[in-house]
Amino acid sequence: MTLHAFTTSFLLIGLKWYAQVRPQWQSLTIARPVVVGATAVFLASKHYLDISLYAFGYWFFENASQLEDYESALYFSSVTYTTLGYGDIVLTDGWRLLCGLQAMNGTLLFGWSTALLFLLVQRLWFANLAPETSGEFKKYLNQLHHS
Secondary structure (H helix, E strand, O other): OHHHHHHHHHHHHHHHHHHHHOOOOOOHHHHHHHHHHHHHHHHHHHHHHHHHHHHHHHHHHOOOOOOOOHHHHHHHHHHHHOOOOOOOOOOOHHHHHHHHHHHHHHHHHHHHHHHHHHHHHHHHHHOOOOOHHHOHHHHHHHHHHHO
């Protein structure tokens, strides 16, 4: 959760910076999908980082009893974090509680990311924006950072 809070703060600072340096020739028609797309890629990469960190923990500390290699640990971590839970790999009793916590964490963080993307889309597409030359794009991204 703390890692997600830091990366989300970093993302909002980046969005604010982009609003300030966006070339004047770039229209909102181009800027909106770029901002939302880049935000989605950033958040997906962050989730993959979470999955990878959990996988490393499983692989390193579980001593590979059920996880033959890091790829198996990454697979197990992915299906746990996304709550897919195939059940083809099951860890020992001592690790089952952590698996439940990872699934809960993944659910909460996906919800957090979805809320952030929803807010961004709402601010960029559905707000009554003045003409682009009035600086409304910067205003709405700055408000996003302070929300």
